[in-house]
Amino acid sequence: MKLFGIRLMLTFLLVLLEMIVINIAGILPFIAAHKANISGAPYMEFITKNLLHPIEKAKLMIKEKNPLFFLGSGAVVLLTFYATFFMKGAKGKYQLADKYGVHGSSRFAHKHEIFKPGETVGVPVNQLMKDLEASILNSKGEM
Structure with a gap:
């Protein structure tokens, strides 16, 4: 059960980081398109569309070959892979209270x-x- 919770948390982290990558990778072309009137650009509409339809935005960025999207997505996948398989959950000295006496260890x-x-x-x-x-x-x- 504990392993399931960890994997669920890592999946949630992957989705959250990918949403951040989609927003960051899309903001630069958005600013370039609205550089004439940058103060009146519909930022909230842009971010809302990204959050409500992330798969469509990701497909569009893949079609446009957005390098920032590819770099960010690669980093998210590598980070998640590292966190899933290589981060050790080894118990440190202070987690193993039966090996030494410490105030408050039960x-x-x-x-x-x-x-x-x-x-x-x-x-x-x-x-x-x-x-x-x-x-x-x-x-x-x-x-």
């Missing part, structure tokens, strides 16, 4: 971390009970 301790030689003292059960009773008694020897 894991069970290993026995070698708890019972270190020289740090823990074994006490017989009878002695433990006597020490417990002695600590409960007040200064007069009563409970």
Whole structure:
């Protein structure tokens, strides 16, 4: 399921980047066509048409052999290919909390971390009970 989500996210990223490429590759010829009246050019209509009909715009750019479109689309495909197959999802040092102790990591301790030689003292059960009773008694020897 996790792999499906990653591939879905990468597909969405590919589509989003391709839409950006279509808009950027089309804006230069659009500006060249409207250079006489650049301030009154219908930019919003241009961008809306690109967003609503991206396949038609892409076909038109292929037919016109727009080099910016080819470069941008190639870069998007290479980036997506790299992100899909070559980016490693390896767990780094800080993602593997069971290999080292860190404040806030939620894991069970290993026995070698708890019972270190020289740090823990074994006490017989009878002695433990006597020490417990002695600590409960007040200064007069009563409970």
